[in-house]
Amino acid sequence: MNSIINNEQQQRQTRRYGENETSLIQEGGYISPIPDLWEDILIGVVLKKPILLKGPSGSGKTKLAQSISEFFHQPMHSVNCSVDLDAESLLGFKTIITKDGQTFIEFVEGPVVQAMKKGHILYIDEINMAKPETLPILHSVLDHRRMLTNPFTGEVIHAHKHFTVIAAINEGYVGTSPMNEALKNRFVSFAIPYLAGVQLREIIQNQFPEASPTLVDTMMNINEDLKKQVVNGLLSEEAASVRSLLDCFALAEHIPVRRAIQYAIAEKLDDKMEQKLIMELVDTWVK
C-alpha cells in the first residue's frame, strides 16, 4: 500500500490504510469504479492538490468526497454553487450583535474560512454553476500560496496544513459554463464514471441485502442495456445513473419492478422518445 497515504493517515488517526481491506467498499461507502482511482485521489489529497471530480449525475462524486472525509477523519464543509453564489456565501458576512447592552459588528465565518482555519475539507459542488467572476477570489487559496486576504475584514488567512479542497462538476449540463482555464488549471482532475460489473453488484448487495438474486441479475442486465444505448447516443448518460438504479431497488421492495424502473429511471428523463426506449428495453427482461 502506498506509504505516502499511510504516513498521512497515521498523522490524522490510528488505523493503517490497507488493514482490513477485504471489501471493495471504502470507509464512507465509496466503491472505486476503476482500480487505483481511490488511491490516486488520496495521493492528490495528501500532496495538498485541489481535487476536481468530473462525472455525470449520480456517479458518486459526493459519496467519494464523504468517504475521503471519513478516511482522514476530517470534517467537510459543503458549498453548493449557483449563479447566486457570492463572496459572502463563500467567505462569510458581517452582522450586528448586541451583548450586555452594547452593539458590536461581528464577522460570521463562511465555509471557506472555517475549512482553511480548522484544516477541514471544503467540498465545492457543481463549481461550474457559479458565475465565472465569483471564483477568482479562491485562486490564492487553490494554488501554492494556500492563503486568502479576507476582503471583508482584511485578515490574512494561511490554510491549516490539512486543509483540502474537493470540487465536483457535471460537464456540459444546462446552466453550467465551462470552468475558466485559470481556475481549472489549479486542480488535478479525475473522471468519475458510473459503477459497472462486480463493483455495481457489490453496492447493490450492500444496500439491498434482501434483494433476490433474480432481481439483481435482471436489473444488472437492464443497466448494461441502458449503458449500450448511452454509448450509441440514443439515451442520455443519466439513464445509467447509479442513484437511479438504487432508487429502483428501493421502490421494487414495494411495487412491481417495471413500475419501479418507470418512476426511478424513465420519468427522470425529459425526452419522450428516450422514456419509450427505456421501457421497451425493460420489457425484454421483465415479463
Ligand SMILES: Nc1ncnc2c1ncn2[C@@H]1O[C@H](COP(=O)(O)OP(=O)(O)OP(=O)(O)O)[C@@H](O)[C@H]1O
Ligand atoms: N462509486 C460509488 N460508490 C458508492 N456509492 C455510489 C457510487 N456511485 C454512486 N453511488 C450511490 O449513488 C447515489 C448518488 O451518489 P452521489 O450523490 O455521490 O452522486 P453525485 O455524483 O454527487 O451526483 P450529483 O452530480 O447529481 O450531485 C448515492 O446513494 C451513492 O451512494
